[in-house]
Amino acid sequence: MKNIDSNGHVTGKSLYLDDLPLRQDSLFGVVVGSEVAHGKILDIDLQEAENDPGVIKIFTYKDIPGENQIGGIVADEGLFAEDTVHFIGQPIALIVATSERAGREAREKVNIKYKKLKAITDPREAAANGSYLLPPRTFAAGHPEKQWDRCAYVFTGSTEQAGQEHLYLETQGAYSYPMETENLMVHSSTQSPTAIQRTIAKVLALPMHRIQVDVVRLGGGFGGKEDQATPWAVMSALAAHLLKKPVKVVLSRHDDLHMTGKRHPYSSDFRIGLSKDLKILAYEVEYFQNGGAANDLSPAITERTLFHTTNAYYIPHVKSTVHSCKTNLPPNTAFRGFGGPQGMFVIESAIAKAAMELGVPAAVIQEKNFIKDNDVFYYGQKAKKVNLQKIWKAAHKEYGFIKKQKEIEQFNSQNTLLKKGWAFMPIAFGISFTNTSMNQARALVHIYSDGSVGVSTGAIEMGQGVNTKMLQVTEQTLGIKPGRIKLETTNTSRVANTSPTAASSGADLNGKALQIACSALLRRLKALASNLLNIPATQIEFLNEQVLVNGNATEWNWEKLIQKAFLSRINLTENGHYATPVIHFDKAAGKGHPFAYHVYGLAFYEVTVDVIRGTYEIDEVDVIHDFGKSMNPILDLGQAEGGIVQGIGYATMEELAYDAEGRLLSNSLSTYKVPDIYAVPSVLKVKPLKTSGHPLAILKSKAVGEPPLMYGLGAYFAIQNAVRAFNPEFKEFDAPLTPEKVLMGLYQKKEATAKKQLKSVNVFK
């Protein structure tokens, strides 16, 4: 089944936040952000701006009736800055005006005086200055410190990874209006309606039940609207509440880029030890995470980096530490993969480093160390139903890699102007929120007396097709036609206390809750049919809108039965609640069983580098992916391909740049480049692994949102190998691998490499 929104999308009828019809007297908010990355606010002069025609009111922290606090995990972030600012773009005030233009014009007239303080943008520099968001977190297994002498080979190295801008095509925004008494209606483009409801309640000093948050759909989220949709929604709610007028706050692209956090940049050191036969015996890693100016979701992202420190490999002795560093950048936040790509890049770099030094393809080390059934991930979860060996074999058989590798070698020996490279990127990605308590969901199903069905869940539709999957669950459980089912907007008054639609878990959690609700309704309806037909309920089944007895039609169909049920005063509404079983995790010990299951897969990359120009093309990406038993191959393929291309962007062209003052230089789409149609691999094949799926996945169909993104990292290593075919001295792990780094890498000499290698000393040297 294709996405149920397809028709609306291709006709332009699908509504997004900024498309909602405006109420009379609507006002528009423009955010005033800090112009310095770190400083004391000496004076805020709003007078000239306030006198501007069209300006209704300018709000600052002084206008907040409740707490000036929006931090989700740690209460360390004000809605508006008070006396100190910590990043460029940090909200200081909200101008509410009769038009967006009037608000923007007034913003030019706001005069804020600062006393500049030293700004830090580099996580290592932050660490050297003791500037942390939280104490370091370490997960460990075995005794790596005792292994180094026993290893045949030990290699150390460092890696750099820049951040990544979400670049959801729809910028952040919210639209709020007052309802009777103190009630507020808030429309938002958010992955976390409940977080917004909770935060507005706190800021406005209202109980949560007064605030109704409603979400139709998002024009892209990718994690960027998990925590960071909140400030704008709270601002619009604050203004609407105090002015008693509808207020819309939609960020311009420029404001969005400056004011919102991105994927965390990491700077990391590793040490890897291998046996003579290339088994990885020990691995130590220290990550310096650039958290930005406030915690936001960094504590959770830290954990996921730790969980994916060993990616798809079994390593007996591991010590992994994340230093979450406080810098003067916008608070970095969730982004598809959520710390996973950072962890995986370092272990893949360590393996690549070992391979370079030993003169073997990295694939040899990768394949020897894949985790297998009953191995224990270093955080204590026993690996079950591991599919890596199966995937490795299937991929080789399907795509004939050995032949391809030989062809590439031959190509390189025959060509001087072009060089090819190849690499594998395996993944093992854990599914569940790492915070166990968040793994719960609810769904509300109404069957109306005409037989039509309304479904509400906590899931947010943002292009991944979760609503389509919810429709499939409903349709399959109740045995009715899709046309009868409507997916309602996501609304906190219909489904309360929702977890964000994040961690790839939206379909699993909400789908299971929906299954529970639909099953309860079905039981009730079967009991009625059983009475009517005088046949045991076990012999009754609903299929294609018909009530069947032992597979044979009866005089009862769906519509008729529903009418009967209504007249018989049977409850046609059900609320389902689901909490993932099995999972648990002891945060202090760093041990437990945090994931419902893992998603596995393998990608092969073939790339070509233009040796004259330093440009490159991704010729082919071949993937075998563990979709489980896909409930919707069309949507799942879209998620896989989309994730891969976004991951390739992250590994190659997407380069965030800040100046020393903490000012974002890549502050527009002309300076921050994401893949276009010509940047995708010429050939991209994603084939499903044949598997029976996992019982904790919805309809045995595994979560698919995040895992494929990490295949994108393979582009880095394949391009690196192509450069090395021309210049073997190129050994840097500094992502993204832009055309600039490629050209410099092609022509750099040995000394240059050594000199450029990192501002600070590797902790393992």
Added chain:
Amino acid sequence: MILFILNNELIETDQPEGMVLIDFIRSRQRLTGTKIGCREGDCGACTVLEGTLNNGTVEYQSILSCLTPLGNVQGKHIVTIEGIEQENLSPVQQAMSDRAATQCGFCTPGFIMALTAHSLKKENSDTQKTIASVSGNICRCTGYKSIELAAEDINQNLKGKDLNNTTHWLVKHGFVPDYFLTIPEKLEQIKTQETRKPGIAVGGGTDLFVQKADALYYADLHLTRDRSEMKQITFSGNRCFVGASVTASRLMENDQLINYFPDLKQYFKLISSEPVRNMGTLAGNIVNASPIADLVALFLALDSTVHLKKEKKEREIPLREFYKGYKQTALLQNERIEKVSFELPTVYSVFNFEKVSKRTHLDIASVNTALHLTVKKGTITKATLAAGGVFPYPFYAQQTNSFLAGKPVSSETVREAAQVLMNEIAPISDIRGSKEYKSLLLRQLFFAHFVKLFPDTIHFSELIHQTASS
């Protein structure tokens, strides 16, 4: 008063000329299918169709409504996604839906309109052209592979397009509603005299409305894009004259120019995107004085002449003398570019353009360069090398050009010339690359010119090894 047709409705509005079209469409007309993604022409979410009356028929192309001043749609037919609505999905919409080429859907109307513009062209389609039509559209959920498949379907559906009666054929096959057939007549009725007002000169708006849309909102605009006398490409004697308002698209599609420069289309594909090329003008690119202007590099290498006019006074200066410093030109107050001319290449000429940017398409160059050589019997008699991104303004490599003149085409010449070139540039480090990178890149692209133009004589390995050891 601005008069135009929006979808099937005649619009008369007194909104300012400097208001961008997207705000008119979304806020004034409440047509919300057209999306705001970036307001700088880099995402394509706001793509609409622009139809222009030409000899009784209407020619359609894709434009970006976020950079189009309302004044520029005077007398045009503007079509938003709402304007192609019919009972059934169009073959473009159907293909995008069938191929699951829409995820979050925010970019989708832009893709649909770009592909519809492609369908409306009075030329035969192929898959590559169909894909090229969405070169200005970003899909961040990144369903490009599905979009490629949709493009193939659309291309199949365009087989048999009647090029003499294109609109009829497209109406018949459901690409556009039948009201399109009435548009030529309606546009004829609102045809107005070209007006000339003093004010800030605006061509396609593709740079000015990125830089300062708010400031231009109420400003007096001197709109030049639709001035017919400025839209001509003419040939006279051994020279080509290009009107100031000629767009990049018109340049790249000019058959005579393609005759002289067989790789012209390849060069232009590296320059911005299809809708930007449909809008941006040559004069706009020149006066903007960006150090990495792509068109300027091409015209510099042709040693072009700029024809200027101030009221009645006309003068000509070589393009290489037009730039005086960073964003400074020789243009006098109220002086405008009328046209640009250059000497046509001869049988002895060779020409090449190179550009490298972070993303190959729709990106601003880290370094671009064009080289025009006259070679007689293995000797370079004249060289004009231009480069962008290595100097405060578009760079004409005077010293390198002098050095090359009279030298034989050989690896030694190229190596030595590269040294000269490296000594006369002054790149700076910025978001498009470090100065070290830009220097190295220009050297490499300089080599690339020769490797490409003289594959039998110049071997890359000879250029590189000597340089490395020197």
